[in-house]
Amino acid sequence: MQQSFFQEAGLPPGVLNVVSGDGPSAGAALASHMDVDKIAFTGSTETGKIILELAAKSNLKQVTLELGGKSPFIVCEDAEVDKAVELAHFALFFNQGQCCCAGSRTYVHERVYDEFVEKAKARALTRVVGDPFRKGVEQGPQISSEQFEKVLGYIKSGVESSATLECGGQRFGSRGYFIQPTVFSNVQDDMLIAQDEIFGPVQSILKFKNIDEVIRRANTSRYGLAAGIFTKNIDTANTLSRALRVGTVWINCFDVFDAAIPFGGYKMSGIGREKGIYSLNNYLQVKAVVTPLKNPAWL
Structure with a gap:
């Protein structure tokens, strides 16, 4: 039902996939799967550590974590x-x-x-x-x-x-x-x-x-x-x-959020940031391409 709503809004089929399950089954499978390149998790620090460990043991996938706090x-x-x-x-x-x-x-x-x-x-x-x-x-x-x-x-x-x-x-x-x-x-x-x-x-x-x-x-x-x-x-x-x-x-305020304001933690409250360009950067990789302006001598 949720997927059909997104498709009605114009999201192409296959872009959003919902996998139901709990942490030890669905969560662990995603975190350790070799074909998953990125994991974002919001939850406890204890679970965040497990996800980071599983990601490291698999394909070193990029992980962002929004974890606990004691603000x-x-x-x-x-x-x-x-x-x-x-x-x-x-x-x-x-x-x-x-x-x-x-x-x-x-x-x-x-x-x-x-x-x-x-x-x-x-x-x-x-x-x-x-x-x-x-x-x-x-x-x-x-x-x-x-x-x-x-x-x-x-x-x-x-x-x-x-x-x-x-x-x-x-x-x-x-x-x-x-x-x-x-x-x-x-x-x-x-x-x-x-x-x-x-x-x-x-x-x-x-x-x-x-x-x-x-x-x-x-x-x-x-x-x-x-x-x-x-x-x-x-x-x-x-x-x-x-x-x-x-x-x-x-x-002089609290819990004020905006889509462009980065949100995330220091120390054991997490890795990375959510919202705006700060969030998008977590899903991008930098590639450097170098080419000579003239034909090099060895060609």
Whole structure:
């Protein structure tokens, strides 16, 4: 059905081919096949590593990977707290937290930290959880039972590591894979909830003192997909955007995309870029052709 729609739109037959299956079967076959010259994958870092290994063992096919993230959202001391809370809330809780570039490490300057935490908690408590097809619902279920249990496991880890559970932390309702919007404060960089990609509705709020400190701490992550900055100061915004080792930096906004803006990560968040000419370059190869202007002597 999908192929017929593309053909109706003018795509020649055979250009698009849909192969259904899971990773160990269809995915592994494509990644290791000698006649496949290019693989693009979006998903977890763990699966990305497997794909890269299979490609290397076959025909050294070109691979682009858009993988996991643990993106910092940095709230500076001059921030309008109410606006910062709302944007940080969106950056983390969008799509039940199941977003590779989610702002899942919320760094807040110590001057506004306490106010931010209280308002972030209040905002999370008003978030409407339920059937995503119903009007007014902001948050639906996690994608699977496996992910549901994984997120609850991270919440348990946060409690056990002495982070402060401000709200949430439990299953929502008695059916389905719904999780209460969860906010942790007093989170430290060495806690699992500050290091691992939770991929769920769990906001971790960390305190910082100055720009140099937050740059160092934000860059210690093994991921580098994206970052958010909330400030009124253009010098602060420029300093942070240049220093953060991530593929995308959003200033006073988050999750803003355009077909021409490159998207992809540093470090374990991936290889290559999507969108526009940056994406097309991944599917092209450079060829050099050399010919003499005169007949050489040996001809």
